[in-house]
């Protein structure tokens with residue numbers, strides 16, 4: 215690993231993309247307007263990016279439609295699309311350090327995570343979906359000899375992908391992998407805070423052989439670019455990751471335009487249950503630390519509510535305190551740093567509002583530089599108030615004591631969200647009964663995580679709508695199912 219001075223020097227030397235990609239060309243916004251993208255750690259302006267608007271959306275959708283209809287991508291054999299997507303994964307791998315540095319300076323994510331998680335996981339996701347696509351068979355319906363019923367998949371068409379700022383590269387990969395593998399053409403809108411790596415990947419996609427018009431990127435803010443995508447009459451589907459509030463808007467856009475398919479991956483208020491029989495509280499505390507503090511807690515599946523049996527609560531709080539203090543706070547380009555800045559001053563303001571008021575601060579509780587929040591554990595006497603109800607999206611976790619598994623499961627489900635949950639207990643049967651009872655799209659037992667590329671990711675209740683990211687289930691978002699019903703009865707051949 216390079217030392218921290220090298221990362222800083224290399225970050226300064228990055229050549230940052232400043233143009234959108236539409237129809238295979240690097241372009242400015244039609245209006246010529248731009249907006250700055252900032253380094254959240256320093257506040258410096260990294261680049262001025264095109265501020266697209268509805269006319270740019272029209273242009274990108276028209277290019278994507280032409281590319282879809284003439285079949286330059288959609289009609290290739292799946293094995294051919296796979297080859298190009300594997301080439302894209304290889305080109306990304308060749309440029310891994312550049313992308314990791316770009317992701318870190320644009321988002322404030324730690325360089326360690328960018329190098330070891332975001333970039334390799336994005337490559338892995340692309341490879342997984344590319345490898346899958348020539349192994350998905352169409353089906354034959356169980357009809358009789360005189361009928362042939364075929365159930366075939368077709369790419370859904372032009373897809374809008376609207377992305378969040380917390381995992382810019384990874385969410386891009388989760389969506390473009392299955393969308394492009396299926397044969398769709400795409401118009402991607404990265405979050406306005408974190409557009410750089412998406413722009414760079416679109417450049418690399420052209421190098422890898424993805425035809426012009428297939429992979430278009432528009433930069434700009436939600437109302438100017440996201441809404442015209444959501445309302446566009448010639449976009450067939452939208453896949454969105456972000457807040458529940460904005461996700462809800464996409465349903466409205468769809469219902470008021472062309473009833474495009476909508477898949478939403480949204481917020482969470484994810485519970486973690488710790489029972490009194492756990493053999494190793496140190497390991498549990500380490501898992502909770504990862505779940506709560508990873509990416510500064512800016513993670514839709516972050517552990518944000520811990521329900522711990524009262525018999526082990528004080529010991530767990532001691533161990534959580536040790537874990538929280540071990541998360542080094544600092545410059546994201548320092549490889550030792552595990553907690554960098556939050557994404558923006560606005561978000562910092564929102565998250566720091568949770569540091570005071572109700573609850574006992576067990577450890578942490580400091581906000582500094584207008585950018586950074588210490589890993590913070592708060593204890594609550596009851597499951598009530600904004601800390602346990604609202605998505606904080608920062609490194610703050612609430613702990614509540616319980617007296618039984620039944621109480622823990624009941625409280626865990628008392629939320630409008632249902633993205634992820636975890637349970638720690640030595641009793642496998644109770645773990646599985648609880649896992650079934652928890653209303654969440656992903657439940658981990660004696661661990662914290664989101665599964666791997668082979669497992670679907672999405673939420674119950676107001677955490678998710680319409681489908682799943684990752685796994686073969688993700689391909690359903692980007693395909694239509696067509697029935698071909700063929701009558702063979704007119705041919706009387708005597709057999």
Ligand SMILES: NC(=O)C1=CN([C@@H]2O[C@H](COP(=O)(O)OP(=O)(O)OC[C@H]3O[C@@H](n4cnc5c(N)ncnc54)[C@H](O)[C@@H]3O)[C@@H](O)[C@H]2O)C=CC1
Nearest residue numbers: 377378404405435436437440441456457460480481514607
């Ligand atoms: N995956 C997740 O669960 C995420 C949750 N959040 C939550 O959302 C809160 C607000 O963060 P934001 O960045 O404002 O999230 P957001 O949900 O508003 O932004 C996500 C994407 O939607 C776009 N967008 C915003 N407003 C839009 C509109 N009116 N129409 C169409 N597209 C629109 C944005 O430009 C961005 O590309 C955070 O504090 C956090 O709690 C934020 C990011 C990811």
Ligand code: BAL
Nearest residue numbers: 380381455513514515
């Ligand atoms: N953790 C992946 C999805 C998200 O946070 O947006």
